[in-house]
Amino acid sequence: MRKNLDGPLENPERETETTDVGTWRVKVGLAEMLKGGVIMDVVSAEQAKIAEKAGAVAVMALERVPADIRAHGGVARMADPEIILAVKDAVTIPVMAKCRIGHFAEAEVLQALEVDYVDESEVLSPADAEHHVSKHGFKVPFVCGARNLGEALRRIAEGAALIRTKGEAGTGDVIEAVRHMRAIVSEISRVASAREDELMAIAKEMSAPYEMVSLVFHEGRLPVPNFSAGGIATPADAALMMKLGAETVFVGSGIFKSADPQPRADAIVEAVAHYNDPTVVARVSRNLGEPMVGRAVAELKEEELLAPRGW
Amino acid sequence: MAVSSGVLALQGDFQKHVSALEACGVRAREVRTPGELEACGRLIIPGGESTTLGILLQKSGLDKAICGRAEQGMPVWGTCMGLILMAREIEGGDQFRLGLLDITVDRNAFGPQVNSFEADVQIKGLDEPFHAVFIRSPAVTRLGEGVEALAGVCRKVVAVRQGSLLGTAFHPELTCDRRMHAMFLEMPTDDRR
Numbered sequence: 001m002r003k004n005l006d007g008p009l010e011n012p013e014r015e016t017e018t019t020d021v022g023t024w025r026v027k028v029g030l031a032e033m034l035k036g037g038v039i040m041d042v043v044s045a046e047q048a049k050i051a052e053k054a055g056a057v058a059v060m061a062l063e064r065v066p067a068d069i070r071a072h073g074g075v076a077r078m079a080d081p082e083i084i085l086a087v088k089d090a091v092t093i094p095v096m097a098k099c100r101i102g103h104f105a106e107a108e109v110l111q112a113l114e115v116d117y118v119d120e121s122e123v124l125s126p127a128d129a130e131h132h133v134s135k136h137g138f139k140v141p142f143v144c145g146a147r148n149l150g151e152a153l154r155r156i157a158e159g160a161a162l163i164r165t166k167g168e169a170g171t172g173d174v175i176e177a178v179r180h181m182r183a184i185v186s187e188i189s190r191v192a193s194a195r196e197d198e199l200m201a202i203a204k205e206m207s208a209p210y211e212m213v214s215l216v217f218h219e220g221r222l223p224v225p226n227f228s229a230g231g232i233a234t235p236a237d238a239a240l241m242m243k244l245g246a247e248t249v250f251v252g253s254g255i256f257k258s259a260d261p262q263p264r265a266d267a268i269v270e271a272v273a274h275y276n277d278p279t280v281v282a283r284v285s286r287n288l289g290e291p292m293v294g295r296a297v298a299e300l301k302e303e304e305l306l307a308p309r310g311w
Numbered sequence: 312m313a314v315s316s317g318v319l320a321l322q323g324d325f326q327k328h329v330s331a332l333e334a335c336g337v338r339a340r341e342v343r344t345p346g347e348l349e350a351c352g353r354l355i356i357p358g359g360e361s362t363t364l365g366i367l368l369q370k371s372g373l374d375k376a377i378c379g380r381a382e383q384g385m386p387v388w389g390t391c392m393g394l395i396l397m398a399r400e401i402e403g404g405d406q407f408r409l410g411l412l413d414i415t416v417d418r419n420a421f422g423p424q425v426n427s428f429e430a431d432v433q434i435k436g437l438d439e440p441f442h443a444v445f446i447r448s449p450a451v452t453r454l455g456e457g458v459e460a461l462a463g464v465c466r467k468v469v470a471v472r473q474g475s476l477l478g479t480a481f482h483p484e485l486t487c488d489r490r491m492h493a494m495f496l497e498m499p500t501d502d503r504r
Contacts, residue, residue: 019428019445019465026427029446029485032324033358033392055366057322057359092404092418093360094447116424116447139425273321273367274343 022139027161030094030116030141031225034058034248038238038269039227041065041252043083045090051255054265057248058094058116061087066123066170067253067292070304076124078106084113096143101310102128111140117162119143122309123169123252130311135159145229147180147307149187150206153216156224157209163222165246166307167230170253172294174231176307177241181228185245192220230307233258233291235271235284242275257292264288314500315340317351319377321367323359323392327484331492345376352500353386356393358446358482361418364396365407374409381411384501386475394471394478395449402452412473413455420450420467420480432481434470435461437490443481445469450480475499 037057042048043065051059063079064072078099088095094116099106101120106127110118120133122145135142136159145166146152152163165184167177191202191213199217203210215223228246232238233254241249251268258264267284274280297305318328320341332339332355342348354377356364368374381387389397389412396408400415421428424447431440443464450467454460461470462479469480475498483491 019430021426021428023429025429025444025485026424026446029324029444029482030424030427032327032485033360033446035324035326035359036320036322037360037363052362055363057363093362094424111425114423114425141424269363269366270370277343 024161027141028224031143031162031227034094034227035225036273037248038265038272039096039248039250040255040265041250042087042256045086047256047261048087048090048095050262051265052091052093054262055269056093056265058096059087059091060096060098060119060250060252061115062098065253065256066306067172067257068170069123070170070295078103078109078124081109081113084110084115088113088115098124099133100124101126102131102133104133107133107138107140107142111138115140117141117143120160121145122166122306126309132158132311143227145307145310146184148183148206149191149216150208151310152184152222152226153206153208153212156222157212160224162225162227164227164229164250166310167228167232168297168300169230169306171231171297171300172233172254172257172292173297174233174237174240175297177228177230177232178244180230180307181241181244181246184222184226188216188221191216231297232268233294234288235267235281238268239271239275239278239281242272248272253292258288259290260288264291314338314352315350316496317342317348317354319354319356319364319373319393321371321373322363323357324482324484325357327482328355328357328390331484331489332496335489335492335496337496342373343371345372348373348376348380353495353498354380354388355495356387356389356396357484358391358393361392361395361408362406364392368396368409369407374407378409378411380501381409381476384475386477386495386498386500387411388477388479388495390479390482390484391446391448394451394480397476397478398451399455400453412471412476412478413458414451414471414478415453416449417452418449419447420452421445421448421465423447430464432462432464432469434491435459436494441483441488441490442486443469443479443483444485445481448480451478
């Protein structure tokens with residue numbers, strides 16, 4: 001592999017051999033690199049290639065997209081490692097995979113498979129009714145869902161290096177994604193504009209660790225990037241979430257449950273990059289064919305909602 | 312007139328570079344169109360995903376605009392993905408690149424995210440070691456004529472310079488050390504600005 005190299009490699013004092021892997025900084029750092037992009041759910045190597053060709057910054061390797069998990073019912077678990085490995089082989093972009101809430105053995109399997117991010121996800125059936133995975137001990141970074149600032153800060157304190165608002169996955173209805181993003185953004189500004197002597201009461205009210213609330217107070221932002229997920233189906237949906245404060249969007253069922261996935265995937269990528277230019281969003285929104293059929297969140301029964309999962 | 316320093320802002324951690332430039336006391340500008348590049352005297356290509364950026368560069372027409380300006384001597388610095396996009400050749404791939412630097416890169420030279428790391432790196436031109444963050448990092452595997460290697464980690468070249476073009480496999484924008492940004496800002500801008 002080494003060809004025609006000179007400079008530092010011929011000069012031992014310029015060589016560095018000691019390195020530090022799996023640090024907090026490299027975990028959050030990968031999330032920083034994914035900003036301004038689209039992360040797409042895929043269930044096969046073929047779909048992963050379509051996503052990469054469209055310009056996805058990462059793919060989420062699954063056995064079923066959330067809309068099909070809803071339709072299928074039963075217990076939803078970590079994907080078959082065969083699917084995850086096939087997706088990893090098919091693309092050069094980062095590959096994420098989901099484990100059940102609290103299922104640290106599934107998380108260990110995903111780390112052993114060398115996925116780039118683990119999503120401890122409410123879309124799968126929770127494995128633990130009280131505890132999430134303690135994420136600090138892992139080398140692989142974790143993303144977790146949140147509906148409000150308290151939930152986000154509990155996940156970060158457990159070691160999540162990236163937060164995504166939950167939305168309501170597999171519906172194609174953006175209302176919950178909007179609700180959760182607005183909640184987090186407005187709660188951040190409330191904390192940032194509070195008096196410092198009010199932080200303990202706020203921490204108590206939000207059920208969030210005091211140190212995390214204090215960080216938000218001093219920085220005026222979450223200590224990790226904040227992405228959006230759950231119900232995004234069109235380029236305008238993606239632009240809406242970016243304008244509300246999302247730094248990247250996850251699109252689950254919205255692409256591969258639509259009539260014509262490739263042009264829709266292309267369009268959502270371009271809409272996110274140029275979300276502040278409505279003429280671009282208008283241009284890419286033309287002639288995309290039928291979006292996913294979707295289900296209005298207001299028509300779902302209480303037990304069909306995924307977002308309340310997580311503690 | 313103060314000339315803006317541009318940061319390519321189609322995707323990636325561009326905001327971190329904007330903050331770093333502002334901390335150096337220069338005016339930074341996010342670049343998403345060829346028109347926005349016109350107002351800039353230099354350009355940083357940040358970290359991100361190179362396949363994503365390749366597509367967005369071509370759709371926006373910024374690919375040709377950047378190559379044109381670089382030919383006239385505009386300083387360009389690529390970090391991680393930026394280094395990949397600036398390379399002439401990418402090992403095992405025919406993906407889009409700007410081809411500005413006469414080098415070959417290995418895209419994921421250090422493996423998947425679980426191998427991402429931090430290390431203190433000796434960099435030519437800096438007295439003290441630089442604490443560098445490597446995330447799914449590339450490495451340079453061939454240096455062309457006139458390309459100088461500035462730093463190495465684990466027997467791999469991770470920083471290069473060719474005239475007014477700078478490339479680093481790591482992310483100086485993710486730490487508070489501004490010496491690499493200062494090195495880039497010392498490069499003279501092209502005559503037009």
